[in-house]
Amino acid sequence: MQTYYSDLLVIGAGLAGERVAVEAAQEGFDVICLSIVPARRSHSSAAQGGMQAALGNCAKGEGDNVDVHFGDTVRGSDWGCDQEVARLFADAAPIEMRRLAHWGVPWNRVVPGKSFYFKGGEKFEKEEKEEKRGLITARSFGGTAKWRTCYTSDGTGHAVMCTMDNRCAELGINVFDRKEAISLIHDGDTCTGAVVRCLRTGELEVYLSKATSICTGGFGRIYKATTNAVICDGGGHILAHDTGVVPIGNPEAIQFHPTGIVPTDILVTEGCRGDGGTLLDVNEERFMNIYEPEKAELASRDVVARWMTHHMREGKGVKSAYGEHLWLDIRHLGDKHISTKLREVDEICHHFLNVDPRKQLIPVRPTQHYTMAGVRTNKDGAVYGLKGLFSAGEAACWDMHGFNRLGGNSLAETVVAGGIIGTKIVEFLKGYETDFKTSLVAEAVRKEQDRIEKLRSGANGKENVYKVREEMQDALMEGCFVFRNDAGLNKCIETLQGTLDKARKVSLVSDGLGANHELAAALKIEGQVKLGLCIAKAALERTESRGSHNREDYTARDDQKWLNRTLAYWRDGADMPELQYEEATPGYEIPPGDRGYGGGSIIEADKAEIEAKMFKK
Amino acid sequence: MSRQLEFDIFRYNPQDKGSVPHMQTFVLDETENMTLFIALNRLREEQDPGLIFDFCCRAGICGACAMVVNGKPRLACQTKTVDLPEQITLLPLPVYQLIGDLSVDTGSWFREMYQTTESWVHTNKTFDPGAIEERMENEVAEQIYELERCIECGCCVAACGTARLRDDFLGAASLNRVARFVVDPRDQRTDRDYFEIIGNDEGIFGCMGLLGCEDVCPKSLPLQNQLGFLRRKMGITAIKEIFRK
Numbered sequence: 020m021q022t023y024y025s026d027l028l029v030i031g032a033g034l035a036g037e038r039v040a041v042e043a044a045q046e047g048f049d050v051i052c053l054s055i056v057p058a059r060r061s062h063s064s065a066a067q068g069g070m071q072a073a074l075g076n077c078a079k080g081e082g083d084n085v086d087v088h089f090g091d092t093v094r095g096s097d098w099g100c101d102q103e104v105a106r107l108f109a110d111a112a113p114i115e116m117r118r119l120a121h122w123g124v125p126w127n128r129v130v131p132g133k134s135f136y137f138k139g140g141e142k143f144e145k146e147e148k149e150e151k152r153g154l155i156t157a158r159s160f161g162g163t164a165k166w167r168t169c170y171t172s173d174g175t176g177h178a179v180m181c182t183m184d185n186r187c188a189e190l191g192i193n194v195f196d197r198k199e200a201i202s203l204i205h206d207g208d209t210c211t212g213a214v215v216r217c218l219r220t221g222e223l224e225v226y227l228s229k230a231t232s233i234c235t236g237g238f239g240r241i242y243k244a245t246t247n248a249v250i251c252d253g254g255g256h257i258l259a260h261d262t263g264v265v266p267i268g269n270p271e272a273i274q275f276h277p278t279g280i281v282p283t284d285i286l287v288t289e290g291c292r293g294d295g296g297t298l299l300d301v302n303e304e305r306f307m308n309i310y311e312p313e314k315a316e317l318a319s320r321d322v323v324a325r326w327m328t329h330h331m332r333e334g335k336g337v338k339s340a341y342g343e344h345l346w347l348d349i350r351h352l353g354d355k356h357i358s359t360k361l362r363e364v365d366e367i368c369h370h371f372l373n374v375d376p377r378k379q380l381i382p383v384r385p386t387q388h389y390t391m392a393g394v395r396t397n398k399d400g401a402v403y404g405l406k407g408l409f410s411a412g413e414a415a416c417w418d419m420h421g422f423n424r425l426g427g428n429s430l431a432e433t434v435v436a437g438g439i440i441g442t443k444i445v446e447f448l449k450g451y452e453t454d455f456k457t458s459l460v461a462e463a464v465r466k467e468q469d470r471i472e473k474l475r476s477g478a479n480g481k482e483n484v485y486k487v488r489e490e491m492q493d494a495l496m497e498g499c500f501v502f503r504n505d506a507g508l509n510k511c512i513e514t515l516q517g518t519l520d521k522a523r524k525v526s527l528v529s530d531g532l533g534a535n536h537e538l539a540a541a542l543k544i545e546g547q548v549k550l551g552l553c554i555a556k557a558a559l560e561r562t563e564s565r566g567s568h569n570r571e572d573y574t575a576r577d578d579q580k581w582l583n584r585t586l587a588y589w590r591d592g593a594d595m596p597e598l599q600y601e602e603a604t605p606g607y608e609i610p611p612g613d614r615g616y617g618g619g620s621i622i623e624a625d626k627a628e629i630e631a632k633m634f635k636k
Numbered sequence: 637m638s639r640q641l642e643f644d645i646f647r648y649n650p651q652d653k654g655s656v657p658h659m660q661t662f663v664l665d666e667t668e669n670m671t672l673f674i675a676l677n678r679l680r681e682e683q684d685p686g687l688i689f690d691f692c693c694r695a696g697i698c699g700a701c702a703m704v705v706n707g708k709p710r711l712a713c714q715t716k717t718v719d720l721p722e723q724i725t726l727l728p729l730p731v732y733q734l735i736g737d738l739s740v741d742t743g744s745w746f747r748e749m750y751q752t753t754e755s756w757v758h759t760n761k762t763f764d765p766g767a768i769e770e771r772m773e774n775e776v777a778e779q780i781y782e783l784e785r786c787i788e789c790g791c792c793v794a795a796c797g798t799a800r801l802r803d804d805f806l807g808a809a810s811l812n813r814v815a816r817f818v819v820d821p822r823d824q825r826t827d828r829d830y831f832e833i834i835g836n837d838e839g840i841f842g843c844m845g846l847l848g849c850e851d852v853c854p855k856s857l858p859l860q861n862q863l864g865f866l867r868r869k870m871g872i873t874a875i876k877e878i879f880r881k
């Protein structure tokens with residue numbers, strides 16, 4: 020058995036993982052990063068829009084500062100976030116963007132002079148100042164008071180990912196690809212590394228480390244319809260959750276996007292609706308104007324996704340080989356607009372659908388997009404329950420997003436949190452010593468070998484992993500999607516309990532040798548179903564609507580009862596998660612109030628209680 | 637509309653002692669808007685769970701899924717079956733080490749390339765967290781980004797005659813990578829420094845200029861222009877080198 024030692028083991032080499040790694044390597048620590056795919060293929064590289072930081076360089080960003088960014092983030096979270104963390108984030112974001120520029124990111128820059136921009140299909144003029152020439156510029160994004168989203172043309176994630184990976188190469192960090200962590204090595208108190216399956220040979224390997232960081236991104240793939248890459252399947256969450264002592268924070272907080280294309284759920288930009296595109300049903304009739312007479316298609320992400328789902332439930336969806344969908348119509352925007360302003364959409368339609376959006380309709384449906392849920396950490400990124408274990412990026416519930424993250428805040432989170440948490444890991448490593456107990460390692464490896472052997476030999480049963488996975492995905496789409504209600508959630512839980520039973524009886528059809536995919540899927544299916552049950556159970560208990568968590572039977576945001584965060588534990592041998600709660604934030608800079616969009620009423624918290632918890636500045 | 641598609645797929649699992657390289661035929665009913673991503677996943681889930689291939693983003697942005705489709709290297713996720721005949725032949729990319737069936741090890745190849753080309757900004761300036769950013773003309777930023785769009789799919793290398801003949805040839809993706817740093821004003825390397833890396837037959841002088849690379853690049857990178865640009869620059873540097881001696 021190959022064994023590797025390092026000071027820091029980073030599981031996941033997306034932006035968050037590599038940023039953490041860089042921080043520790045710069046301080047002279049020995050770091051190993053693991054990734055299922057070559058680092059640059061991580062999902063971070065798919066983000067096109069950009070990342071938020073209050074630089075205030077461009078004309079429409081004038082007057083922006085870290086306080087405004089902080090406020091937008093807290094309001095966006097529907098007061099579900101940790102305000103201390105949101106503050107750390109907003110303050111550090113501008114420095115981090117400049118650091119990226121120093122490392123090589125080709126940010127778009129301010130070009131002085133007059134130019135036009137569009138808002139809601141209308142044309143406006145703006146003028147950039149000469150004195151700002153060449154500074155990092157920004158574009159507009161939903162939910163922000165100022166233009167604050169830094170970008171590189173249409174490939175921000177890609178460009179930043181390239182630069183970060185180059186920085187890792189420069190520092191000589193070992194980034195090993197085609198390596199999948201399948202369990203943590205721990206004694207219930209301290210984490211000392213991971214058992215890893217090599218996806219080239221199928222062999223198991225051991226990675227021992229003083230500190231371990233989970234940076235494995237989101238887990239959208241437990242839903243059938245998701246914009247996430249196929250590797251965003253919760254592997255990292257499962258490692259942590261399986262220990263029995265680490266909770267998943269806010270599992271019910273999952274974000275949905277209105278317009279993923281059917282069949283593959285690739286995202287088409289909100290810009291389509293922003294510029295005047297409309298949504299049509301099976302009769303090719305508009306419907307958003309019925310539900311939201313004022314804003315129609317331009318209502319916020321969660322609102323549009325909700326009405327689309329409602330309309331399909333009313334039987335107005337279009338049936339297809341891949342399930343029901345609706346239509347997005349941008350035909351009337353004309354050739355010129357489509358081939359210039361919406362070029363990316365034009366290309367997606369062409370490459371993946373064979374559709375000419377000038378003449379044909381685009382099949383779309385609401386789609387899972389982001390997990391605010393994640394491995395719960397404190398503000399230093401230290402994971403609850405295990406010493407030596409950290410987490411950053413989409414995998415973590417650090418928690419600056421609460422119940423809804425704003426566009427552009429997640430890519431920014433990866434590098435800002437990566438930097439902050441990297442520094443905290445360095446502090447932790449300095450002077451820290453740990454023991455690698457050989458018996459513990461041997462036991463962890465034996466357990467995995469045993470698991471693999473049983474899957475190969477069919478000792479547990481004869482369930483097919485792909486069928487089980489489909490059952491889980493369908494159950495979540497049905498009961499835990501855009502809308503939640505008591506009956507749906509109870510049914511979902513009931514189904515998933517049956518699915519969990521089947522997941523425990525999976526065996527392989529193939530031989531499982533080498534880079535076998537069926538084995539990879541089988542090793543995580545039980546953990547995935549458990550994550551699904553955490554979402555459903557937490558959503559059932561939370562009898563209110565907050566951010567992306569929308570209860571049809573409890574439409575108000577209830578600050579009296581629910582100004583808190585769910586912690587879902589899975590104890591050894593249990594069949595259901597154990598839910599605990601903690602306060603959403605240690606204190607308030609901004610007291611709970613109206614978000615300013617999305618509608619809904621608020622059951623207010625006790626004023627005196629909030630007042631007592633205001634941070635004194 | 638439904639056609640029956642016949643997939644002839646290369647099979648070989650180096651980790652299975654009993655495995656020998658061969659072609660295997662699968663049959664699948666075509667569905668609307670089917671891509672090779674959908675087709676291959678269906679084959680794996682419904683017919684042969686042992687089938688090995690790579691996808692990640694499934695949206696044409698990560699470069700994981702390059703393979704040879706009916707003779708041409710391309711991204712499988714953005715290949716629609718309607719654009720192909722009923723008979724579809726799938727082979728792994730040549731040049732790279734085979735992992736199994738349609739999957740090859742582009743990761744190791746590109747990581748080695750980062751080290752040879754020293755794929756990072758070389759500067760002696762240190763970052764000052766208290767200062768505002770250094771200015772850059774937007775045009776320059778866009779020019780750098782245009783060359784940084786490479787998704788490391790490996791298609792260009794797989795289509796390159798020179799790369800197939802000699803495995804030490806750097807290939808279009810690597811030369812493009814060097815060009816990216818040449819145009820970046822933050823990188824303080826001189827032409828002579830670059831000459832050390834690519835001024836030889838493994839580098840720019842090994843390229844036969846046959847265009848195979850640019851034709852297959854799914855991101856339509858201007859590989860020919862970059863190769864020409866570097867060849868001229870390195871040619872001049874070579875002459876200067878001769879006179880220095």
Ligand SMILES: Cc1cc2nc3c(=O)[nH]c(=O)nc-3n(C[C@H](O)[C@H](O)[C@H](O)COP(=O)(O)OP(=O)(O)OC[C@H]3O[C@@H](n4cnc5c(N)ncnc54)[C@H](O)[C@@H]3O)c2cc1C
Nearest residue numbers: 031032033034035055063068200236254412413427429430
């Ligand atoms: C289509 C789309 C567009 C987006 N656009 C934007 C945007 O414009 N702005 C914005 O702010 N956000 C955007 N987001 C969100 C943002 O891209 C992600 O939240 C962010 O990139 C996550 O980064 P990460 O480093 O946490 O994880 P990832 O980049 O997902 O990296 C995860 C890493 O973990 C590895 N890994 C996973 N499991 C294991 C395991 N078991 N063992 C070893 N390694 C493992 C993977 O190989 C990978 O290297 C978008 C998301 C999507 C889906």
Ligand code: SF4
Nearest residue numbers: 796843844846847849
């Ligand atoms: S032009 Fe050069 S790099 Fe491109 S395919 Fe031909 S020999 Fe290879």
Ligand code: SF4
Nearest residue numbers: 786787789790792853
């Ligand atoms: S240059 Fe083009 S073909 Fe070559 S690896 Fe990059 S994206 Fe692929």
Ligand code: FES
Nearest residue numbers: 692694698699713
């Ligand atoms: S899967 Fe990412 S490019 Fe095809």
